[in-house]
Amino acid sequence: MESIIKSIVVTGASSGIGLSICKLFLKRGYVVFGTVRKKNQSSNLKKLLGDNFFPLVLDVRDKKAISESVLTVKKHLGHNSLTALINNAGIAILGPIEFLDPAVFQRQIETNLIGTLNCTQAFLPLLKAKKNTTRPTNGRIINISSALGGKIGYPFYGAYCSSKHAIEGFSEALRRELTIHKVFVSIIAPGAIQTPIWDKAENDILINKYEGTVYESAYKKMVSDMKKLGANGLQPETVAKKVIQAVETQKPKLRYTFINELSLNLLYFAPRRLLDRLITKYLGLTGKKIEKYFD
Numbered sequence: 001m002e003s004i005i006k007s008i009v010v011t012g013a014s015s016g017i018g019l020s021i022c023k024l025f026l027k028r029g030y031v032v033f034g035t036v037r038k039k040n041q042s043s044n045l046k047k048l049l050g051d052n053f054f055p056l057v058l059d060v061r062d063k064k065a066i067s068e069s070v071l072t073v074k075k076h077l078g079h080n081s082l083t084a085l086i087n088n089a090g091i092a093i094l095g096p097i098e099f100l101d102p103a104v105f106q107r108q109i110e111t112n113l114i115g116t117l118n119c120t121q122a123f124l125p126l127l128k129a130k131k132n133t134t135r136p137t138n139g140r141i142i143n144i145s146s147a148l149g150g151k152i153g154y155p156f157y158g159a160y161c162s163s164k165h166a167i168e169g170f171s172e173a174l175r176r177e178l179t180i181h182k183v184f185v186s187i188i189a190p191g192a193i194q195t196p197i198w199d200k201a202e203n204d205i206l207i208n209k210y211e212g213t214v215y216e217s218a219y220k221k222m223v224s225d226m227k228k229l230g231a232n233g234l235q236p237e238t239v240a241k242k243v244i245q246a247v248e249t250q251k252p253k254l255r256y257t258f259i260n261e262l263s264l265n266l267l268y269f270a271p272r273r274l275l276d277r278l279i280t281k282y283l284g285l286t287g288k289k290i291e292k293y294f295d
Contacts, residue, residue: 005080007031008247009073011060011119012089014041017144017193020236021086021243026052028244033073035060035089060089060115066122074126082126084140084247087116090163094222096215097158105159112163113170116143120174127183138182140247143171144239147189147257151268152275155283156215156222175254186246187255192233218283234258 008025012018013034022032026049034049035056036042042055054076058065073082090112093104120141127139149157150164168187175185210219242256257264267275280286 005031005077006083007033007073007077007080008084008086009033009035009056009082009119009123010086010088011035011115013055014038014045017190017236017239018086018088019045020240021088022049022053024237024240024244026050030083031076033069033076035069060119061110063118063122066118070122070126073123077126081129082123082139084142085119085123085127086142086144086243087119088144089115090144092157092160094156094160094226095158096156096210096213096219098215099210099213100159105162108159109163109166112160113166116167116170124178124181124183128181138184140252141174141178141183141185142243142246143167143185143187145171145187145189145255147191147259147264148267150187150189155279155285156219184252186252188239188242188246189255189257190234190239190242191257191259192229193239194230194233194235215285218285221283 006029008021008030010018010021010025010032011034013022013032014036018034022034022045025032031052031054032049033054033056034045035058036045037057037059039057042057045055046053054072056069056072058069060066091108093100093108095104097105124141127141129138145167146160146164148154149161150168153161153165171185171187178185210216213219238258242258246252246256
């Protein structure tokens with residue numbers, strides 16, 4: 001009899017949350033397949049994570065590469081089903097929507113949302129329980145969203161928030177559809193986190209990029225806040241532990257968060273005009289300081 005394999009696929013495995021997920025699941029005896037975009041990342045991760053880690057070189061926007069990776073995973077699994085798919089890959093490119101290059105906006109939607117769709121469609125057949133096997137259980141899909149970005153639109157995060165709002169709706173619809181296959185879908189929604197996504201974002205935002213525009217002061221304040229959040233946010237390992245809960249518990253939650261639920265609900269259900277006033281006043285977007293641009 002072939003041994004039963006517990007296994008996961010993690011997208012965006014090279015750093016941050018994805019890398020932490022790989023490490024913790026490997027410690028728990030899982031076979032882990034992690035996606036990376038570059039071959040050198042592949043070899044480095046293999047050395048770091050060991051024999052039960054299998055790198056998959058792909059961009060989540062590349063359906064052909066994803067299909068090839070599915071065959072690789074299927075070959076390793078043999079008679080087993082895939083235990084879980086963790087859609088973690090994501091990018092953050094910040095800037096005022098008025099000036100944001102549509103191609104940049106599109107790239108973020110394609111990575112964070114369409115990439116999640118691509119991987120979900122490709123790996124779903126492996127998550128379904130196989131008949132007449134020693135392991136009849138169905139798999140899990142875990143989508144990484146954002147506690148605030150998934151529910152509240154914040155200035156200069158327009159593309160990021162758009163993608164995460166979409167992930168929330170996508171996950172809810174998917175969860176209800178996949179009831180027929182008994183494949184459960186959970187959202188992991190962390191707040192600010194210590195992750196290289198913000199280092200990469202900083203390379204794209206260029207603090208002086210919007211000098212001379214009405215957004216200059218507010219944009220610089222946002223960049224300063226972003227750096228503080230990146231330095232003082234949640235540890236990626238904390239998020240990875242929630243992912244383990246979502247995969248292993250018999251009755252997973254619909255949505256896992258890391259901020260007090262009462263505080264979150266106050267934000268989620270606060271009058272939108274009140275949030276408008278608070279956020280725009282905080283960033284200096286109320287209009288009082290920008291009259292000089294229209295003189």
